[in-house]
Amino acid sequence: MTVGIYRVVGxxxxxxxxxxxxxxxxxxxxxxxxxxxxxxxxxxxxEAPLDIAEVRAAVEEAGYELPDTQP
Incomplete structure (x- = not known):
């Protein structure tokens, strides 16, 4: 298992x-x-590390922003 923490704006x-x-x-x-x-x-x-581009696309699809700088 992998855990990622992402900053989401909005x-x-x-x-x-x-x-x-x-x-x-x-x-x-x-x-x-x-x-x-x-x-x-x-x-x-x-289950494995995620591609940041996939996470960004999902967040943007929801209507929010994943900034370039992450925690």
């Missing part, structure tokens, strides 16, 4: 959390997603 509420979670869960190999709206972070557990 989330403000539970709806944001749901949209981001649903999109990231569609990435092959993802086993869990935990969104912290207050800290602007998403913790993703996966």
């Amino acid at each position: 989330m403000a509420c539970g709806h944001c959390e749901r949209f981001v979670t649903e999109e990231i869960e569609q990435i092959p190999g993802v086993t869990a997603v935990a969104v912290d709206v207050e800290l602007d972070t998403v913790t993703v557990t996966s």
